[in-house]
Amino acid sequence: MQSSGENHQFASDNTAGICPEVLAALEEANHAAAESYGTDQWTSRVRGLVRDLFETDCDAYLVFNGTAANALALAQLCQPFHSVVCHDHAHIQTDECGAPEFFTRGSKLLLVRGDAGKIDINEVDAVIARQPDVHAHKPRVISITQATEFGTLYNRDEIGAIAELARKREMFLHMDGARFANAIASLGCSPKEITWKIGVDVLCFGGTKNGAAAGELVIFFKKELSQEFDYRLKQAGQLASKTRFLAAQWLGLLQNDVWLRNAKRANAMAGKLAERLRAAAKIEIMLPVEANALFVRLSEHLTHDLNSRRWLFYKFIEPDVYRLMCSWATTETEIDQFVGDILR
Ligand SMILES: Cc1ncc(COP(=O)(O)O)c(C=O)c1O
Numbered sequence: 001m002q003s004s005g006e007n008h009q010f011a012s013d014n015t016a017g018i019c020p021e022v023l024a025a026l027e028e029a030n031h032a033a034a035e036s037y038g039t040d041q042w043t044s045r046v047r048g049l050v051r052d053l054f055e056t057d058c059d060a061y062l063v064f065n066g067t068a069a070n071a072l073a074l075a076q077l078c079q080p081f082h083s084v085v086c087h088d089h090a091h092i093q094t095d096e097c098g099a100p101e102f103f104t105r106g107s108k109l110l111l112v113r114g115d116a117g118k119i120d121i122n123e124v125d126a127v128i129a130r131q132p133d134v135h136a137h138k139p140r141v142i143s144i145t146q147a148t149e150f151g152t153l154y155n156r157d158e159i160g161a162i163a164e165l166a167r168k169r170e171m172f173l174h175m176d177g178a179r180f181a182n183a184i185a186s187l188g189c190s191p192k193e194i195t196w197k198i199g200v201d202v203l204c205f206g207g208t209k210n211g212a213a214a215g216e217l218v219i220f221f222k223k224e225l226s227q228e229f230d231y232r233l234k235q236a237g238q239l240a241s242k243t244r245f246l247a248a249q250w251l252g253l254l255q256n257d258v259w260l261r262n263a264k265r266a267n268a269m270a271g272k273l274a275e276r277l278r279a280a281a282k283i284e285i286m287l288p289v290e291a292n293a294l295f296v297r298l299s300e301h302l303t304h305d306l307n308s309r310r311w312l313f314y315k316f317i318e319p320d321v322y323r324l325m326c327s328w329a330t331t332e333t334e335i336d337q338f339v340g341d342i343l344r
Helices: 020-029 041-054 066-077 099-104 121-129 156-168 180-187 229-235 243-279 300-308 332-343
Strands: 059-063 082-087 108-112 138-145 172-177 202-206 216-220 293-297 314-317 321-325
Touching (some): 020 243, 041 243, 059 229, 059 243, 066 202, 066 216, 066 229, 121 138, 121 156, 172 180, 180 243, 243 321, 243 332
Parallel strands (some): 138 172
Antiparallel strands (some): 293 321
């Protein structure tokens, strides 16, 4: 156990600080005066890098956080009488305080189940079929989370099949990519392969959990879908006047593939933690560890003991399954200390 008196965080990947490259990019942007409200050179450079990364001509916007990214992206796709199909554990359902419903001014989330945080495509099809006419909200969007809230991944074929269904039903496919970087790092594919090439229309690409202080990208792969999105952002209070500081952070992440390196590290730490917990501490890992999260079964007594040693993490599934989340900043020393405290 460290003697610094600090908390030891496996609570979330947003408890980590700002990674050095992002900090350096902020420092670099903090010299002369610059244009504001997105007309600055940092924002246009980020847009260029996003187009390069996704190898397509797309429209990218910066917002402060993931809730705004998701809610405003969905509002852009939906009329108030539309609905969004998502997993019943999707962040847009469980953790956004109704922001998607609020910003769409009346749209509804249609919830489906599915193993390990992934929507069951048959349930999606069935729930869409149950909204046959004008008396029900019209299904407009399927929303998936990549990596999922349970630390698992949709593979390319699974996304392709969902996109195919969306196309068949004349719906859009939205991807909550708060941990998109972790998904790419784990799948080892290029970003286009699991997005626009197989039918994802809008991606919310998370920077905060990847090493930024704040700032997510909303990326429209069909430019006609982003019409007047700048007005929507402004009205929602999501157009930063000093946009360059959101953009500079993304320059820090996108240049030299820092985003990918950070995600690979977080994933590797999660893999290592899982391995150590399984082998040394005989802790049960409840779900496949495919990105940077682990779901583990812990007794109340052990949890209490670890919390009293300042290890922080949360229960995710009743009665006794907890989430341990690694980040770009997680160290092997922390993992050793955590396992050591379990074995005491
Ligand atoms: C799957 C997912 N989506 C989106 C978000 C973004 O949320 P926030 O508004 O806290 O940045 C999070 C953060 O926990 C998340 O886990």
